[in-house]
Amino acid sequence: MVAAPIEVVEPIVEEGKFTDKPWICIVWNDPVNLMSYVTYVFMTYFGYPQEKATKLMMDVHTLGQAVVNSGTREEMERDVTAMHSYGLWATLEKEM
Amino acid sequence: MAEPFELTSEGQVVGVLEPTEKIVLVELLNQLTQLLTPEDEEHLDPLAQEVGIGTETPEPTDPVLKRLLPNAYRFDPEKANEFRRYTERDLRVGKISRAKAMVSILRADDDEITLTREQAEAWAMSLADLRVALGAKLGLFDATHDDSLKSESPEQSVYDWLTWLQGSVIEAIQS
Numbered sequence: 001m002v003a004a005p006i007e008v009v010e011p012i013v014e015e016g017k018f019t020d021k022p023w024i025c026i027v028w029n030d031p032v033n034l035m036s037y038v039t040y041v042f043m044t045y046f047g048y049p050q051e052k053a054t055k056l057m058m059d060v061h062t063l064g065q066a067v068v069n070s071g072t073r074e075e076m077e078r079d080v081t082a083m084h085s086y087g088l089w090a091t092l093e094k095e096m
Numbered sequence: 097m098a099e100p101f102e103l104t105s106e107g108q109v110v111g112v113l114e115p116t117e118k119i120v121l122v123e124l125l126n127q128l129t130q131l132l133t134p135e136d137e138e139h140l141d142p143l144a145q146e147v148g149i150g151t152e153t154p155e156p157t158d159p160v161l162k163r164l165l166p167n168a169y170r171f172d173p174e175k176a177n178e179f180r181r182y183t184e185r186d187l188r189v190g191k192i193s194r195a196k197a198m199v200s201i202l203r204a205d206d207d208e209i210t211l212t213r214e215q216a217e218a219w220a221m222s223l224a225d226l227r228v229a230l231g232a233k234l235g236l237f238d239a240t241h242d243d244s245l246k247s248e249s250p251e252q253s254v255y256d257w258l259t260w261l262q263g264s265v266i267e268a269i270q271s
Contacts, residue, residue, distance in 0.1 A: 026170075031241070032231040034259065036266045037224060044217070080168045081183050085190050087224030089163075091170040 001035055001061045023076040025069045028089045029060050041086045042068060045079075070095065100264035101209075101216070102271075109216035109268045111209055118202045120254065124226050125195045125202075131160060131229070132188045132195075153181040160232040164191065164225060191225055194218045216269050223262035230255045 027038075035057055042053035046069060059066035068090075069079050076092040083090030101111030113121070154177060156162050165184055167176035198219055201209065211219060234251055235241050246252060 028170075030228075031236045031243075032227050033224060034263055034266065036263060036270070037220065040220070040266050040270055077168065077179065077183075081187060084166060084168070084187055086221055087164070087228045089166050091166075091168055093169065093171070 023073045024067045024095050025076045025079040025092050027068050029064045030089050101268040103268045109211040122202050125199050129192050129195050132192050153184050160229045163228050163232045194222045198222045220265050227258050
């Protein structure tokens with residue numbers, strides 16, 4: 001969403017929020033996808049309300065990445081594949 | 097002139113594209129389909145093909161495909177390749193089928209385009225794929241890319257136009 005170089009930064013996870021769900025889906029910033037589109041994807045695919053979707057989009061935009069969901073490995077693999085269908089850059093990893 | 101897409105009171109998404117704009121879009125979508133069509137189609141194990149699982153599926157070397165079909169595990173190449181083996185084919189097929197559906201709508205004679213909400217959502221996805229593909233060709237993903245040195249190439253104009261078009265479709269479906 002910005003043209004700035006993409007830096008590798010450890011994902012930011014709010015403390016205590018995902019303790020029972022060991023895998024996370026991360027969406028990374030890219031210089032192409034529109035902010036309105038990223039917000040739309042978070043609302044449509046995850047069913048997040050506009051406010052939450054917009055906040056996550058802004059985290060991706062300003063921090064370089066955001067944890068958009070957590071769950072089992074299979075669930076996060078499904079989410080990552082969906083994000084790739086939408087043309088977003090997403091990965092999953094085990095929560096630290 | 098093209099007119100931005102808008103949501104009608106009947107829930108349809110309607111916009112106008114010039115004949116030349118439709119030709120450009122069809123050409124880009126056909127190129128995307130060609131790029132995404134797996135090269136190994138005929139060499140594939142019939143059983144694997146039936147269940148939609150590729151055999152060895154390394155990360156693409158093509159810079160555009162790398163962006164369209166990214167690794168699912170950023171720091172674990174082994175897991176990324178294994179995941180790719182099971183999922184990449186479906187990802188390609190989904191992108192191809194949305195691109196082809198968009199082409200068949202664009203082949204109609206009328207400049208006014210009427211989409212259902214579902215079709216408009218699929219258009220937004222295909223337009224994202226086109227912008228990612230063209231953006232990769234324009235070097236937008238390169239760490240050294242400087243946005244202030246924007247080129248005035250035809251590709252850049254097409255990219256900017258796709259940005260406008262995708263923005264208008266998203267605005268219509270979000271309204």
